[in-house]
Amino acid sequence: MKNNKLSADPSALVLGIIAITISLAGCCCGIFAIVPVILSIIGLVIANKSLHEYNANPEAYSPSSRSNVSTAKVLNIISLVISSLITLGYIAYFMIYGVFISEIFKQAYEESQNTTEDYNYEWENDSIYDNEDDYYQIEEDTIRVDSINIEEFIEKELIETEIDSLNN
Known part of the structure; x- marks a missing residue:
């Protein structure tokens, strides 16, 4: 009965490889940095469940399956660390530059409001709109x-x- 595979033998390994590939290849795209975090968390949870199964009954499963799951666990941990750092970097980037950009938009909005108020004020007090002086020719x-x-x-x-x- 030592020929049985653990439940996460292929799936956790595949999730770990995909997560590392996306985190390294897609690190230039900030929006995709969260995908490897999710994939590596799922792979890590599946690998841990399979390792608990193996520890509960080691005679039922093959040692090569256990080593594959252990490798998958390491890959998922590495992917989780890399993709989490990339995600945190992009969050910090968007927070810092988001504040700068929002300040620029706020200043532009305030300038447009001040210009509009001054502009309307000039027109309201302009003597051309006094009805007493109007005459038609x-x-x-x-x-x-x-x-x-x-x-x-x-x-x-x-x-x-x-x-x-x-x-x-």
């Missing part, structure tokens, strides 16, 4: 629309209104 236009001379039409209307006002 009719200007003569020489616009032609649909081959009708607008200028002649306006002159005719002005003459008619002047005649009406003189008659009254």
Whole structure:
């Protein structure tokens, strides 16, 4: 009965290899740094359960299976350490530069608010908007629309209104 494999013999080893590969190859991508942490934790838990099974009944399992699980446990611990350091580095990086970037956005927002308030204040107090000083002047236009001379039409209307006002 020494030919039995432990339950985590292939799976914990595969998880450890994948976690190390992703943590070393994907260390330039901060968002992927959490994936090897999760994979190595899962592999470590599975390897520990299998080692407890082996310690409970060593005659039922082969020694090569135990050595594979022990290797998987070491790989998962190494991967967990490397990927945790990378993850913590990226968290610190985003926290430091996130504060700097948020300060830049905050200053830009405050400057835009100050500029807008000053801009509105100038317009509200501008003398061009006082209704007491408003007067209107009719200007003569020489616009032609649909081959009708607008200028002649306006002159005719002005003459008619002047005649009406003189008659009254």
